[in-house]
Amino acid sequence: MTTAFPYALVADAPNPSHELVQVVRGRRSSLAISIAIHSTSLGPAAGGCRIAHYDDPAAATADALRLAAAMTEKNALAGLPHGGAKAVVALPTAARPTGAERTALLHDLGDAIESLGGSYIAGPDVGSSPADMSVIGERTSHVCCRPVEDGGSGDSSLHTARGTVTALGAVADEIFGVPELSGRTFGVIGLGAVGAHVARLLDRAGARLVVTDVNPATRSLAEELGASWVHPDDALKTEVDVLVPAALGGLLTKHTVPLLRCAAVAGPANNQLDEPDTARLLAARGILWAPDVVVSSGGVIHATGVELRQESEELLTERIRGIALTLRQVFRMARDLQTTPAFAAGQLAAQRVRGGE
Ligand SMILES: NC(=O)c1ccc[n+]([C@@H]2O[C@H](COP(=O)([O-])OP(=O)(O)OC[C@H]3O[C@@H](n4cnc5c(N)ncnc54)[C@H](O)[C@@H]3O)[C@@H](O)[C@H]2O)c1
The missing domain is CATH 3.40.50.720 (NAD(P)-binding Rossmann-like Domain)
Incomplete structure (x- = not known):
């Protein structure tokens, strides 16, 4: 990936089964954000943003890889013109970030999605909601499922x-x-x-x-x-x-x-x-x-x-x-x-x- 990142790229490892795997550290939140794009053969890769506690950040990347591959299957079987991807934000504790802390992590996530230039289209998943998609949408247009009042399709x-x-x-x-x-x-x-x-x-x-x-x-x-x-x-x-x-x-x-x-x-x-x-x-x-x-x-x-x-x-x-x-x-x-x-x-x-x- 050649896109310049506004924050530290922790890993950009080639993976035999995935097109792209990236782990970045959010410059506002300092949290590790793993994004795995499994395939874009059928079109831009679509998949949710998981925000969850992981004892080991490497497990979050492993989850992103596994869940992205499942999204390729899901989208292909649904007849959609989309490949599969997933973003996982690894929280250090079970506490759910709120307020300014949450906004910071969602903006970091939005920047990471934007840096991929539309090859990944994000949506809600475990730990994230349509309202969170609106906040991510302040940093990128490559996001789905914002609430209807914000111009999205809302809760699916x-x-x-x-x-x-x-x-x-x-x-x-x-x-x-x-x-x-x-x-x-x-x-x-x-x-x-x-x-x-x-x-x-x-x-x-x-x-x-x-x-x-x-x-x-x-x-x-x-x-x-x-x-x-x-x-x-x-x-x-x-x-x-x-x-x-x-x-x-x-x-x-x-x-x-x-x-x-x-x-x-x-x-x-x-x-x-x-x-x-x-x-x-x-x-x-x-x-x-x-x-x-x-x-x-x-x-x-x-x-x-x-x-x-x-x-x-x-x-x-x-x-x-x-x-x-x-x-x-x-x-x-x-x-x-x-x-x-x-x-x-x-x-x-x-x-x-x-x-x-
Ligand atoms: N929301 C969607 O559109 C969507 C799309 C695709 C897949 N899914 C999947 O469907 C499942 C449910 O999603 P959701 O959005 O309804 O989540 P949710 O969090 O709203 O509902 C999950 C429910 O399961 C209950 N629960 C948790 N552990 C349980 C247990 N051991 N026994 C019985 N109940 C238990 C929770 O109390 C909660 O009421 C998830 O696996 C999700 O990944 C959801």
Whole structure:
């Protein structure tokens, strides 16, 4: 990268699988900002800005690399003209910066994004919000999802939820032979921004709901929808047709897969598998897993469509419905290749990226 940085470049290491990896130290905040661009083969790389505590700043860079590669898959599978990237700001403690301190780190992040000349388009992720995108936007125009009143497309969680429910139709079709959600039981883990919308949409579709969250305040939504509530520790063991992870990643492991009592797992939570091999454990138990990179793409489809391509809501609804078609294609490929949907999704994404080269 030849762009002059207004602050110290800590590392600009060549990486065999990524186009660009940079770690800079913000001149205002002194925080380490890692930006990984995995691919721009299909277009400018889009991906969120994670602001989180890391004991070891090197782990933040490793996370940026891993998450950027997943964004390449997500964007390719969503049919978007975008590659994948991620920014990670490593906080030294669990305390969330506020006020002037937060503004300083967001301006540093904005400068780092701007220095990449538009090859990276940033959005919100864990630890950052649409309001933060407005502050980043004071330093760069390469940012999505500012609040609607600031000229952005705002919170994408409803669109992520719409995509998830569309995906659940394809999952129901695959396991029951009919796409209807009515009368099926879904176990929604996490009633946050996306999970609450998913629960409401499933309720509207006539589904039965078993829900949980570590935040007891979300129980009121369960009561409002007449959903059964389970303790978070029991969520994985609850008998449901489809388990819908909508909280944190890393939920599916060699320890948790044997506990499951469901026909399928499909939800918006990112990085549900602790490691790629866990996909095989799910398949061995006859549990269909819908890759999260496909299921969770409604938000990025909507945000980039509104802000970067000025697409109509009608077209965006059609694109979000396309998530079900992609998922059917992944399931079909997995059957044909006698492999897991996770592997098939990776193959399909790689084909699409190669096609864009
Ligand atoms: N917001 C989006 O548009 C979007 C887009 C793509 C993917 N995702 C992914 O979807 C997931 C949810 O995102 P969100 O924006 O709704 O986040 P959020 O923080 O609003 O909601 C997460 C919810 O999960 C709950 N939770 C945390 N740990 C839990 C546990 N162990 N058991 C049960 N509940 C638990 C939290 O209390 C919270 O209510 C994340 O993995 C996120 O990366 C979100």
